[in-house]
Amino acid sequence: MERMTPLLSASDLAIGHGGKALFQGIDLRLEPGRVLCLLGPNGAGKTTLFRTLLGLIPPISGRIMLGDDPLSRLSRVQIATRLAHVPQSLTTPFAFTALDIVLMGAAALLGPFSRPGPVEHQQAMIALSRLGIADLAQTEITRLSGGQRQLVLIARALAQEAGVLIMDEPTASLDFANRVQVANAIRQLAVAGTAIILSSHDPDQAAALADDALLLNRSGVIASGSAQEILTAENLSRLYGIPVRRERSTDGRLHFS
Ligand SMILES: Nc1ncnc2c1ncn2[C@@H]1O[C@H](COP(=O)(O)OP(=O)(O)OP(=O)(O)O)[C@@H](O)[C@H]1O
Structure with a gap:
């Protein structure tokens, strides 16, 4: 069967800072509707990989393709039409509304001297609606919960109309209910065709959310492939350097301890 052209792919990638490689030999491909989760200890290089994929740090070697390009x-504008970044949290001292923030995503594709008009407004409202938070459009973000702010950031990325979302630990600072809400939103976006690459420190979450996983530590790529297949006790033990137990609950979910 012929394989689909991935929205984002990297082959034989070496990444690092100041010409010094953190890893080499990274291969990945992300097709529409797929969720890929990066797992690895602190300082492994997940953010460095994201910044490289976003074109903010040059790769040391290897190839990154967005579609066929x-x-x-x-x-930068062409990259923004394909890839959108969702940061870990939203901090701003200004009293922006949720709609203001999402409009920034819609306006990312405009020239430097253009202002968002009705088209961008509509794009922003559609993005808020897709995340079920259209009713928060006029609410100042300082009045939103952590989970709602994260949904606003995801809406901002959607309004950019990119096919791929890159999310750096999207649920890191959220309580349980907000984590579930954001995780559900991520799955719904994937079902609708958006490709998502995210990082997490929670193997249970990776198993629940991701189709594919990439396990990285300072020794390099530990494993890569189908999340259900490579999230084994043995691989996670190697990844984190501690004994790990894997159990499957009656509802089929994987749990690691
Ligand atoms: N701008 C930089 N210049 C030089 N080294 C850097 C720079 N940014 C990060 N590093 C180093 O690169 C390594 C990987 O860092 P990175 O932030 O990518 O890890 P991470 O996996 O995202 O960590 P965490 O899970 O803690 O967020 C670390 O050793 C870090 O000190």
Whole structure:
């Protein structure tokens, strides 16, 4: 069977800072509707990989492609039409409303001297609706819960109309209810065709959310492939350097301890 062209792919990638490689030999491909989760200890290089995929740090070697185009040949605006970044949290001292924040995503594709108009407004409202938070459009973000703010950040990325979302620990600072809400939103976006690459410190979450996983530590890529297959006790033990137990509950979910 012919394979689909991935929205984002990397082959034989070496990444690092100041020309010093943290890893080499990273291969990944992300097709529409797939969720890929990066797991690895603190300082492993997950953020460095994201920044490299976003074109903010040059790779040391290897190739990154957005569809059929090499990332290195695309302008920032062209990259923004394909890839959107969702940061860990939203901090701003200004009294922006949720709609203001999402409009920033819709406006990312405009020229430097253009202001968002009705088209961008509509795009922003559609993004808020897709995340079920259209009723919060006029609420100042300082009045929103951590989970609601995270949904606003995801809506901002959606309003950018990129096919791939890159999410750096999207549920890191959230309580249980907000984590469930954001995780459900991520799955719904994937069902609708968005491709998502995210990082997590929670193997249970990776098993529940992701189709594929990439396990990285300072020794390199420990494993890569189908999340259900590579999230084994043995691989996670190697990844974190501690004994790990894997259990499957009656509802089929994987749990690690
Ligand atoms: N701008 C930089 N210049 C030089 N080294 C850096 C820079 N940013 C990060 N590093 C180093 O690169 C390594 C990987 O860091 P990175 O932030 O990518 O890890 P991470 O897996 O995202 O960690 P965490 O899970 O704690 O967020 C670390 O050793 C870090 O000190």
